[in-house]
Amino acid sequence: MRELINTIAHIGYQVSDLTRSLAFYEPLGFQRQQRFSKPSPQGAIEVAFLEMAGAVLELYQLPEGTPFDAPRCGIDHLALEVSDLDAVQQRLAALGYPLDEGPIEEENVRFLLIRGPDGERLEFDAFKR
Numbered sequence: 001m002r003e004l005i006n007t008i009a010h011i012g013y014q015v016s017d018l019t020r021s022l023a024f025y026e027p028l029g030f031q032r033q034q035r036f037s038k039p040s041p042q043g044a045i046e047v048a049f050l051e052m053a054g055a056v057l058e059l060y061q062l063p064e065g066t067p068f069d070a071p072r073c074g075i076d077h078l079a080l081e082v083s084d085l086d087a088v089q090q091r092l093a094a095l096g097y098p099l100d101e102g103p104i105e106e107e108n109v110r111f112l113l114i115r116g117p118d119g120e121r122l123e124f125d126a127f128k129r
Contacts, residue, residue, distance in 0.1 A: 008055070009056065010049065010055075010056035010057060010058045011055070011056070011057055011058070011075065011078055012057075012058040012059075012060065013057065013058070013059055013060075013075075013078075013116075013118070013120055014060055014061075014062065014118075015059050015060065015061055015116075015117070015118050016061065016117075016118050017061065017117065018035075018046045018047075018048060018059055018060070018061040020117050021048075021059050021061075021116065021117055021118070022035075022048055022050075022059070024097075024116055024117050025050055025057070025059070025116070026050070027095050028052075028095075028122075029052055030050035030051065030052045030057060031050060031051050031052065032048060032049070032050055033049040033050065033051050033056070034048070034049050035047065035048040035049075040063060042062070042063040042065070042066055043063030043064060043065070043066075044063055045060055045061065045062055045063060046060065046061040047059070047060045047061075048060075052080065053080070053081075055080075057078065076121065077113065077120070077121035077122065077123045078120070078121075078122050078123070079111075079122075079123040079124075079125050080122065080123065080124055080125065081125050081126075081127065082124050082125065082126050083126065084126065085103060085110050085111070085112065085124060085126035088112070088124045088126075089103065089112060092112075092114060097114050098114070099112055099113070099114060100113045100114050100115045100121060101113040107128075108127060108128050109125050109126065109127050109128065110125075110126045110128070111123055111124060111125045111126065112124055
């Protein structure tokens with residue numbers, strides 16, 4: 001199967017408020033590729049695709065009135081590789097984003113985690129070379 005797969009196309013997060021989530025992710029350096037509404041029987045699904053360092057993140061908000069239920073299983077976090085974890089921590093502090101965990105030192109990596117507006121976790125990894 002591996003020979004049939006080129007790369008991961010994107011990672012999708014259901015969010016409760018797309019505008020609020022864009023205001024969270026864009027200051028982190030995610031570049032908006034597109035934003036659009038997609039029709040569904042329940043109403044419009046609001047969608048945005050963001051890109052950073054070749055990785056694509058899809059954020060989508062279900063139509064108003066659709067219950068939002070944060071998943072209890074599934075994707076636990078999105079990890080981003082960084083060169084300078086201290087600089088990342090300073091930038092996050094300047095943006096007012098509190099740390100959820102870390103920085104944590106392990107054998108081959110130093111990392112920290114923050115939470116997005118719907119509780120999703122973002123991990124920033126600085127690998128030791």
